[in-house]
Amino acid sequence: MSGVNIGQRPENRTQKAIKVMWTAIWLAFLxxxxxxxxxxxxxxxxxxxxxxxxxxxxxxxxxLVFRTGRGDRSGVVLGSLAVLAAESTALALTLGRxxxxxxxxxxxxxxxxxxxxxxxxxxxxASALMAALALLVPDGRAFLGGLxxxxxxxxxAMTGVRELIRTTIALREARATVAQLAANEERxxxxxxxxxxxxxxxxxITLKSELAGRMxxxxxxxxxxxxxxxxxxxxxxxxxxxEAVTGYRRARIAxxxxxxxxxxxxxxxxxxxxxxxxxxxxxxESEAALAWALREAVTNVVRHSGARRCVVxxxxxxxxxxxxxxxxxxxxxxxxxxPVNAPGNGLTGLAERLAKVGGGLEAAGSHRGFRLxxxxxxxxxxxxxxxx
Numbered sequence: 001m002s003g004v005n006i007g008q009r010p011e012n013r014t015q016k017a018i019k020v021m022w023t024a025i026w027l028a029f030l031x032x033x034x035x036x037x038x039x040x041x042x043x044x045x046x047x048x049x050x051x052x053x054x055x056x057x058x059x060x061x062x063x064l065v066f067r068t069g070r071g072d073r074s075g076v077v078l079g080s081l082a083v084l085a086a087e088s089t090a091l092a093l094t095l096g097r098x099x100x101x102x103x104x105x106x107x108x109x110x111x112x113x114x115x116x117x118x119x120x121x122x123x124x125x126a127s128a129l130m131a132a133l134a135l136l137v138p139d140g141r142a143f144l145g146g147l148x149x150x151x152x153x154x155x156x157a158m159t160g161v162r163e164l165i166r167t168t169i170a171l172r173e174a175r176a177t178v179a180q181l182a183a184n185e186e187r188x189x190x191x192x193x194x195x196x197x198x199x200x201x202x203x204x205i206t207l208k209s210e211l212a213g214r215m216x217x218x219x220x221x222x223x224x225x226x227x228x229x230x231x232x233x234x235x236x237x238x239x240x241x242x243e244a245v246t247g248y249r250r251a252r253i254a255x256x257x258x259x260x261x262x263x264x265x266x267x268x269x270x271x272x273x274x275x276x277x278x279x280x281x282x283x284x285e286s287e288a289a290l291a292w293a294l295r296e297a298v299t300n301v302v303r304h305s306g307a308r309r310c311v312v313x314x315x316x317x318x319x320x321x322x323x324x325x326x327x328x329x330x331x332x333x334x335x336x337x338x339p340v341n342a343p344g345n346g347l348t349g350l351a352e353r354l355a356k357v358g359g360g361l362e363a364a365g366s367h368r369g370f371r372l373x374x375x376x377x378x379x380x381x382x383x384x385x386x387x388x
Contacts, residue, residue, distance in 0.1 A: 026108075027058060029101060029104070030054070030058070030101065030102075030105075032098040032099075032101050033050075033054055033091075033095075033098050033099050033101065033102070034054075035098065036050075036095060036096060036098040036099070037050045037051060037054070040095070040096070040098070042095070046095070050091070050095060053087060053091055054091075056087070057084065057087055057088070057091075057102060057105075060080060060083065060084055061084065061105050061109055063080075064077065064080055064081070064084075064109040064112065064113045065108075065109060065112045065113070074114060074115065074118055077113045077114055078114070078118070078122075080113075081106060081109060081110055081113075081114075081122060081126075084102075084105075084106050084109065085103070085106050085126060085129060087102075088102035088103050088105075088106055089129065089133060092133045092137055092140075093133065093136065093137060096137060096138065097134070097137045097138065097139055097140040097142070097143050098143075100130055100133060100134055100137070100140060100143050100144075100147055101143075101147060103126050103127070103129060103130035103133070103147070103151060104130070104147055104150050104151045104154060106126045107122075107123050107126040107127055107130075107151040107152070107154060107155035108151075108154045108155055108158050109158075110122040110123050110126060110155055110158075111123055111154070111155040111156060111157065111158030111159040111161075111162065112158040112161070112162055113162075115162075116159050116162075116163065119155065119156075119158075119159045120159075122155075123151075123152065123155035123156060123159075124152070126151060126155070127148055127151045127152050127155070130144075130147060130148065130151060131144060131148060134147075188352075191349075192292075192349040192352070192353065194241065195349060196292050196295055196296055196299075196349065198237065198241070199296070199299050199303075200259070200263065200295050200296075200298070200299040201233055201234070201236070201237035201240070202237075203263070203299055203302050203303050204233050204262070204263050204266060204302075205230050205233055205234060205237075207263070207266045207267050207302065208226045208227075208229050208230045208233070208266055209226075209230060211223075211226050211266065212226035212227050212230070229262075251287075251288045251291035251292050251295065252287060252288070252291055253277045253287055253290060253291045253294065253314070254276060254277060255291075256291040256294045256295050257273055257274070257277070257294065257312070259295070259298075260273065260294060260295070260298040260312065261273055263298055263299070263302050264298060264301065264302065264310055266302075267301075267302045268308075269301065269302070269307055269308060269309065269310050269331070270308060270309045270310070271310055271312070272309075272310070272311045272312065273312045274312060274313060274314045277314055282325060282376070282378060283357075285356070285357045286325070286357045286358075286359065286376040286377060286378075287376075288353075289350075289353040289354050289356070289357050289359060289374070289376055290325065290327050290359075290374055290376050292349075292350060292353055293327055293350050293353075293354065293361070293372070293374035294312070294327055294329065294374075296347070296349075296350050297327075297329035297372045297374075298310070298312075298329065300370075300372075301329070301331045301333065301370075304333075305331045305333025305334060305369060305370060306333045306334050307331035307332050307333030307334075307369055307370075308332060308333075309331065309332045310329065310330070310331040310332075311328075311329075311330050311331075312327075312328070312329050313326075313327070313328040314326070314327050314328075315328070316378055321377075322377060322378075323377070323378040324359075324375045324376065324377055324378055325375065325376050325377075325378040326373060326374070326375045327373070327374045327375075328371065328372070328373050329371070329372045329373075330366060330368060330369065330370070330371040330372075331368070331369045331370055331371075332368045332369040333369045333370060334369065347361070347363055350374065354374055354375070354376065357376055357377070358376070358377050359374065359375045359376035359377065360374075360375050361373070361374050361375075362374075
């Protein structure tokens with residue numbers, strides 16, 4: 001048998017039955033009116049009307065309690081409570097003191113179905129009405145002490161239960177929102193990784209395929225070497241995609257510099273690259289962001305710029321905000337991947353990567369062609385490689 005969690009609406013008949021059962025337990029205190037109908041010596045017509053009125057009261061009360069924690073429709077609830085209070089008053093005045101207990105249920109329904117700002121008035125109001133009726137009906141004062149305290153305590157306790165349910169609902173919705181945001185973030189990460197990985201690899205494969213096609217008639221041995229390179233790049237791209245999908249891939253500066261040299265050479269671009277970098281003092285996230293920036297920048301040079309020369313520099317600089325590691329990629333081509341005011345997906349993804357590690361991105365036309373500068377915070381000073 002499945003239960004119903006706090007703040008969660010019943011989803012099937014079993015859960016509804018459980019909730020009805022737990023709510024109906026408290027109807028045991030209606031024993032006084034039931035006993036009065038069975039043994040109170042009332043006429044048959046009075047008993048029939050009494051049973052009907054009691055059934056209407058119970059159904060109305062249950063509907064109100066079932067609203068606990070739902071959206072506020074205070075006008076409807078206040079009207080329903082007024083009907084319950086009027087019915088309870090009429091029954092107590094006509095059938096006697098045993099029916100005063102109905103006002104306790106009116107107080108509890110007020111706490112369960114109304115927001116605290118209204119319940120703090122309706123609960124004392126129902127209790128005061130019950131006290132006034134106890135003074136009017138014969139021997140009602142004897143029941144007043146035993147009913148007044150439960151009416152007040154039960155009503156205000158239900159306000160706490162109602163707020164607990166509403167808080168639980170809000171927490172459950174917040175948890176669902178967090179899960180959705182996490183899923184969106186993972187999809188965004190995967191999209192960035194695939195864009196950066198496949199854009200670079202496919203551009204290199206395209207260039208080498210064109211070279212192999214031109215070399216094939218006159219230099220089949222060189223064309224075969226290009227085909228072997230294509231196979232190697234394809235295999236590595238497959239490995240990178242698998243690692244990106246599983247979330248374990250970390251780009252590194254040194255391998256990306258080597259890949260940049262291969263890509264630029266294949267495209268016929270004269271490359272000037274820094275020496276072997278030493279990323280000591282640079283955390284993995286910052287190094288990965290800088291490596292992705294290098295890959296994207298070189299891919300754009302190969303695919304979009306039409307450049308004949310490309311200069312890559314990797315320098316450590318001291319700024320007012322502290323030491324930074326700066327990557328600069330400048331070409332003499334016709335421009336970047338898109339107008340400066342409308343960056344493509346690659347540059348947008350780079351800016352997001354760098355922002356996550358406290359860095360920044362600049363991409364704009366220069367007097368030579370196009371220049372991209374990526375910066376990340378650096379640790380202690382160390383030689384990371386000199387510009388060519």
